[in-house]
Amino acid sequence: MLIRDRIFxxxxxxxxxxxxxxxxxxxxxxxxxxxxxxxTNPTAEKIMVICKVLDVTPEWLLSGIEPQGDRGNPQKWYxxxxxxxxxxxxxxxxxxxxxxxxxxxGYAEALSKMKF
Numbered sequence: 001m002l003i004r005d006r007i008f009x010x011x012x013x014x015x016x017x018x019x020x021x022x023x024x025x026x027x028x029x030x031x032x033x034x035x036x037x038x039x040t041n042p043t044a045e046k047i048m049v050i051c052k053v054l055d056v057t058p059e060w061l062l063s064g065i066e067p068q069g070d071r072g073n074p075q076k077w078y079x080x081x082x083x084x085x086x087x088x089x090x091x092x093x094x095x096x097x098x099x100x101x102x103x104x105x106g107y108a109e110a111l112s113k114m115k116f
Contacts, residue, residue, distance in 0.1 A: 001064055003042060004035040010054045024053045052081060 001009070011021055018036075022029040027046060034040055042050060051058050058079040060066045080087045093101060 025049050
């Protein structure tokens with residue numbers, strides 16, 4: 001299954017029309033129609049907005065694979081929406097100087113080892 005196939009599968013599951021998808025993503029309806037008719041895929045810059053609107057991960061959209069439980073391989077990288085709590089944390093962390101980042105990492109590691 002290709003990216004476009006997963007998009008249209010998810011649109012069907014969500015009972016979302018191409019028009020609604022177009023409005024919510026800002027992607028022209030003609031472009032979405034081209035994905036279906038001409039069997040093309042969206043460009044890379046559209047992936048994150050598509051994922052947000054369809055509520056899927058980039059990993060699922062690109063590969064169809066979604067890590068489940070403890071059996072999947074540990075993630076080596078993450079795609080994070082900067083408007084989420086985790087995204088805001090990453091943005092704030094990146095704005096800190098190196099010393100502050102090291103302190104925060106030490107604090108977070110200590111907290112994760114505590115039993116509540």
